[in-house]
Amino acid sequence: xAALLELRGITKRYxxxxxxxxxxxxxxxxxxxxxxxxxxxxxxxxxxxIAGLIRPxxxxxxxxxxxxxxxxxxEAAALGVGMVHQHFxxxxxxxxxxxxxxxxxxxxxxxxxxxxxxxxxDGLCAExxxxxxxxxxxxxxxLGARQKVEIAKALFRDARILxxxxxxxxxxxQECDQLYEIIRRLAARGVAVVLISHKxxxxxxxxxxxxxMRGGRxxxxxxxxxxxxxxxxRLVVGGTLDLPRRRTGAAPGAPLVSVRDLALRRPGGPIxxxxxxxxxxxxxxxxxxxVEGNGQAELIEALAGLLPPATGRIDYGFLHGRRPDxxxxxxxxLGHVPGDRHGMAVLxxxxxxxxxxxxxxxxxxxxxxxxxxxxxxxxxxxxxxxxFEVRTPSTTTAIGRLSGGNQQKxxxxxxxxxxxxxxxxxxxxxxxxxxxxxxMQGQLLDHRDRGGAVxxxxxxxxxxxxVADRVMVAASGRLxxxxxxxxxxxxxxxxxxxx
Amino acid sequence: MDDRVTDWxxxxxxxxxxxxxxxxxxxxxxxAGKSPAAVFRVMLxxxxxxxxxxxxxxxxxxxxxxxxxxxxxxxxxxxFNIGADGQLVVGAILATAAAAMxxxxxxxxxxxxxxxxxGAAYGGIAGWLKARFGVSEIIVxxxxxxxxxxxxxxxxxxxxxxxxxxxxxxxxxxxxxxxDILVTGTRVHWGIVIALAATGxxxxxxxxxxxxxxVTVVGRNPLVARFAGIRDRRIVLLAMLVSGGxxxxxxxxxxxxxxxxxxDDFAPGFGLLAIAVALLARLEPLAVPFSALLFGILHVGSxxxxxxxxxxxxxxxxFEAIVIFGCLGVTAVGRRKVTA
Numbered sequence: 001x002a003a004l005l006e007l008r009g010i011t012k013r014y015x016x017x018x019x020x021x022x023x024x025x026x027x028x029x030x031x032x033x034x035x036x037x038x039x040x041x042x043x044x045x046x047x048x049x050i051a052g053l054i055r056p057x058x059x060x061x062x063x064x065x066x067x068x069x070x071x072x073x074x075e076a077a078a079l080g081v082g083m084v085h086q087h088f089x090x091x092x093x094x095x096x097x098x099x100x101x102x103x104x105x106x107x108x109x110x111x112x113x114x115x116x117x118x119x120x121x122d123g124l125c126a127e128x129x130x131x132x133x134x135x136x137x138x139x140x141x142x143l144g145a146r147q148k149v150e151i152a153k154a155l156f157r158d159a160r161i162l163x164x165x166x167x168x169x170x171x172x173x174q175e176c177d178q179l180y181e182i183i184r185r186l187a188a189r190g191v192a193v194v195l196i197s198h199k200x201x202x203x204x205x206x207x208x209x210x211x212x213m214r215g216g217r218x219x220x221x222x223x224x225x226x227x228x229x230x231x232x233x234r235l236v237v238g239g240t241l242d243l244p245r246r247r248t249g250a251a252p253g254a255p256l257v258s259v260r261d262l263a264l265r266r267p268g269g270p271i272x273x274x275x276x277x278x279x280x281x282x283x284x285x286x287x288x289x290x291v292e293g294n295g296q297a298e299l300i301e302a303l304a305g306l307l308p309p310a311t312g313r314i315d316y317g318f319l320h321g322r323r324p325d326x327x328x329x330x331x332x333x334l335g336h337v338p339g340d341r342h343g344m345a346v347l348x349x350x351x352x353x354x355x356x357x358x359x360x361x362x363x364x365x366x367x368x369x370x371x372x373x374x375x376x377x378x379x380x381x382x383x384x385x386x387x388f389e390v391r392t393p394s395t396t397t398a399i400g401r402l403s404g405g406n407q408q409k410x411x412x413x414x415x416x417x418x419x420x421x422x423x424x425x426x427x428x429x430x431x432x433x434x435x436x437x438x439x440m441q442g443q444l445l446d447h448r449d450r451g452g453a454v455x456x457x458x459x460x461x462x463x464x465x466x467v468a469d470r471v472m473v474a475a476s477g478r479l480x481x482x483x484x485x486x487x488x489x490x491x492x493x494x495x496x497x498x499x
Numbered sequence: 500m501d502d503r504v505t506d507w508x509x510x511x512x513x514x515x516x517x518x519x520x521x522x523x524x525x526x527x528x529x530x531a532g533k534s535p536a537a538v539f540r541v542m543l544x545x546x547x548x549x550x551x552x553x554x555x556x557x558x559x560x561x562x563x564x565x566x567x568x569x570x571x572x573x574x575x576x577x578x579f580n581i582g583a584d585g586q587l588v589v590g591a592i593l594a595t596a597a598a599a600m601x602x603x604x605x606x607x608x609x610x611x612x613x614x615x616x617x618g619a620a621y622g623g624i625a626g627w628l629k630a631r632f633g634v635s636e637i638i639v640x641x642x643x644x645x646x647x648x649x650x651x652x653x654x655x656x657x658x659x660x661x662x663x664x665x666x667x668x669x670x671x672x673x674x675x676x677x678x679d680i681l682v683t684g685t686r687v688h689w690g691i692v693i694a695l696a697a698t699g700x701x702x703x704x705x706x707x708x709x710x711x712x713x714v715t716v717v718g719r720n721p722l723v724a725r726f727a728g729i730r731d732r733r734i735v736l737l738a739m740l741v742s743g744g745x746x747x748x749x750x751x752x753x754x755x756x757x758x759x760x761x762x763d764d765f766a767p768g769f770g771l772l773a774i775a776v777a778l779l780a781r782l783e784p785l786a787v788p789f790s791a792l793l794f795g796i797l798h799v800g801s802x803x804x805x806x807x808x809x810x811x812x813x814x815x816x817x818f819e820a821i822v823i824f825g826c827l828g829v830t831a832v833g834r835r836k837v838t839a
Contacts, residue, residue, distance in 0.1 A: 304726075306725055306726065325728075325730075326725060326726065326727075326728040327728030327729070327730070329728075330727075330728045331728075336726070338726065343720075343722055343723075344722050344723055344726045345723070345726060346723070347716065347719050347720060347723055349719075350719075354712075357712065358716060358723070358727045359726075359727045359728065361709050361712055361713070361727075362709070362728055367709045370708050370709055370710065371703075371707050371708050371709070372707060372708065372709055372712055
């Protein structure tokens with residue numbers, strides 16, 4: 001099979017980092033190829049080279065055997081390269097159809113005329129199994145549907161090479177299966193698919209071949225059918241992997257947070273969660289399982305003092321009756337890892353140090369007489385970088401220049417530093433590589449063993465079973481449980497999630 | 500905290516804006532049939548190379564610097580205070596009205612403090628409306644400008660008019676409330692020291708104080724601010740109080756140091772010019788005095804051009820417009836690079 005896309009000797013150097021070192025790969029029409037690797041292995045750089053977002057320092061890219069050098073995503077699109085980013089590039093206020101044609105001059109140069117292409121758009125939506133009408137605003141769609149819109153956008157531009165960046169990171173189990181099915185159909189139609197991932201499940205579910213990257217280099221290439229899981233894991237991490245075994249803690253202590261008859265809504269929105277009552281106790285990990293979008297985000301924001309309850313109450317023993325707000329909760333020993341890192345937890349154009357100061361400026365020792373003290377923030381940042389293996393040139397680098405995984409490591413480290421009592425963590429290991437996931441889960445358990453409480457929101461049942469002591473399930477506007485993790489099976493929890 | 504890494508690039512961008520402004524202004528001069536070289540020679544020759552010219556530049560730069568600092572604080576918070584004009588006028592009115600009642604020992608300090616209070620209160624209205632109800636501060640401050648200017652027009656013809664009742668102006672303020680002349684033989688007064696001290700204070704406030712850090716965070720992203728435990732609405736209100744207070748101080752200094760009485764149109768367009776000053780300084784307090792000086796040079800220089808070349812040439816306004824557009828453009832391009 002002749003290669004549709006070929007990379008030869010791609011090298012890209014950033015200050016202090018060799019992001020890609022002599023990377024080569026080929027994809028044939030109708031083939032699904034995975035690029036597998038840990039965070040910072042260089043996967044994103046490869047993909048951005050193909051998509052025309054990055055120009056390599058050395059190396060060649062060939063399409064149909066002809067050398068090409070796309071200098072922008074538009075040029076790459078003209079060559080038949082379509083890219084679906086991990087963080088979608090859609091306009092939420094515009095409709096599905098408008099988003100699909102947006103930026104494609106053939107659909108009208110001055111005005112968007114989705115109606116002219118209605119038949120094609122309808123066809124694409126049907127092919128991708130997008131249930132929403134083309135006139136629906138994208139902001140009303142769930143993440144799975146938005147991803148389909150992104151794929152439709154690429155196919156509308158006649159993409160022959162489709163690059164998917166961590167496409168399953170934000171999807172539920174069921175949505176993943178749908179995506180795999182779509183990928184298979186596209187491959188059967190002759191589209192070459194490159195799937196960037198750090199999940200072995202993706203590789204075995206849908207890929208023909210896999211390239212494994214580590215430290216900017218391709219360290220192995222395998223046919224998936226002839227490869228064992230262990231073999232790939234060893235290639236990815238460059239050794240053997242130690243997942244923390246489930247450790248049971250001491251008996252849980254007194255309730256740190258008591259939630260009674262809570263109902264939540266976004267301002268101006270409908271009630272998303274009601275009749276919620278539970279205690280979060282010191283020395284336990286309480287997990288909230290569930291398909292995303294069932295009120296978990298609102299629950300964690302309410303507990304962090306960012307969303308006032310519609311009805312009911314949340315009592316924090318450590319506030320001694322003072323009104324809870326985000327600052328008092330932080331000062332009282334609460335850390336918060338939000339699910340939406342980009343929207344909430346960091347300011348991308350500020351330095352790592354400033355991003356640490358961000359949540360610490362009102363903590364004792366970080367300011368004196370209204371003036372910030374730089375030294376404590378600098379040394380805390382240094383410490384977090386060391387302990388959480390954040391790969392960064394320096395503490396003064398803008399955090400937005402780091403890979404997503406490295407940003408997440410700093411955020412989790414920073415919030416653990418706040419959490420002397422309670423850690424609220426939404427998907428703390430999402431987007432991280434296997435070794436870092438194991439490390440993070442170990443950190444959560446250490447925090448618990450020091451007497452802290454963890455509320456863990458996760459859509460990954462395997463993770464919940466590794467770290468949680470009790471579990472609740474969010475489904476259809478209510479929370480089921482909590483029940484001790486030893487008293488339920490994965491199957492039971494799974495059935496509650498879909499009930 | 501620092502984001503100075505990219506500052507030199509931004510500085511280049513601003514230099515390009517200034518160059519573009521001068522070139523486009525030169526084209527207008529050409530269109531009027533005069534030689535741009537001669538015009539700029541007269542401008543610089545008068546405004547920079549002569550003692551009296553330079554003194555006038557500094558006199559003009561003082562209120563621009565103070566009001567420009569105020570605009571920079573608000574803009575850093577993403578609060579678009581277009582109302583420096585109104586806050587400046589209200590500060591001047593309150594200070595002048597209070598002048599006669601102040602004990603002589605506290606006359607000057609009291610005068611300046613009244614200016615700050617007047618400007619802060621007037622700006623605080625817009626800040627409170629934004630923080631409490633989400634009302635657009637742009638609309639409110641623009642409207643407030645008209646109200647303040649009408650208020651001034653009425654005051655100097657009504658309640659505050661001089662005893663003679665001849666001119667639309669107030670009586671002179673007591674001598675104890677006046678700022679002394681700093682350089683004899685010129686109009687350069689102690690206001691320049693106040694402007695530089697304010698620059699230092701605002702620099703420390705924005706760069707090293709917890710307040711300035713919170714302002715920056717709220718300005719970048721209010722969601723992140725709330726997440727971090729910053730009371731973002733309170734910061735918006737405080738930023739408007741500081742911003743209005745500086746504009747009010749500019750008004751009081753202008754009266755105490757220069758006019759010594761309230762009169763119609765004593766600060767024409769200073770508030771809008773302050774926006775250009777702040778933008779050209781990239782909202783960086785330490786750069787504001789230099790930016791204010793540049794606009795002072797343009798103002799004094801274009802006066803000389805009118806007299807000597809006979810070209811009624813509002814180069815300041817052309818330049819101001821280009822600087823505002825250019826700065827917005829450079830900022831927009833800079834934003835895109837960061838997010839890419």
